[in-house]
Amino acid sequence: MRKTQWFDFRNFFHKSPSNPSTKPRPLIAYSFVPFSPVAMLDPTILTIGGIVLGIAIIERVLERWGVIDLVDQFAKVMRFILPVTFYSALIYFFATFMF
Known part of the structure; x- marks a missing residue:
């Protein structure tokens, strides 16, 4: 038969741990600016x-x-071409840009 070990409830819960049970994780920080303005120099x-x-x-x-x-x-002609070109370039930029 195995020997049973008894713990006092108050001592068990109020005892401070000698070594922490979890290791601290390194902090991973992310930038709020998802892209660089240099990325707009796409040919x-x-x-x-x-x-x-x-x-x-x-x-x-x-x-x-x-x-x-x-x-x-x-x-x-430009009244039609300018908005189409702008939105097409915008869609192209976000479709090909790697985040």
Whole structure:
């Protein structure tokens, strides 16, 4: 037969442990900023931005030259292309960016 060991209830629960039963875990800290601004230097994003900027500069040059009818055509096209380009580039950026 095994010997039974008895503990006093108060001594058992109020006794401070000599060594901690759990080891402290290292603290893992995460950044609240999920991406770096350097990530926006993606060649595709820069190319799309350069094309849009180039078309806007061409539009201003044509306006200075007095070719208003061609500028109006550019404005009609750009009214559709600019929002589509912006949202497409935004979707592309978040789809290809590694978090």
